[in-house]
């Protein structure tokens with residue numbers, strides 16, 4: 001599905017995200033808060049929901065701190081799961097083989113924008129029994 005302009009949300013100035021680096025953001029979604037983060041690495045920008053597939057906790061270990069010390073992986077602060085930045089795949093820790101929920105992101109007019117459709121009809125997270 002091609003994202004429509006209706007669901008693009010500005011999450012940060014593009015210049016505010018270093019390479020490598022990460023920034024948290026919060027967006028309204030269906031009357032609730034949606035927590036996410038963006039990561040820049042080797043010139044590419046990625047965005048994920050801030051939700052660990054192991055136990056459903058937020059990943060960061062401090063404000064805007066999602067990456068390992070060497071900034072090569074995303075690390076969950078709760079139990080140390082390590083995720084590939086480019087794919088969201090858990091490569092080590094208690095949820096190996098599971099993935100972060102990836103979001104569509106773009107740099108547009110000096111801003112980082114995330115595409116976030118409403119939860120209804122959204123297939124970004126597997127449903128019960130899947």
Ligand code: FES
Pocket residue numbers: 052053054055056057076077078079080081093094
């Ligand atoms: S909640 Fe992330 S590793 Fe346990």
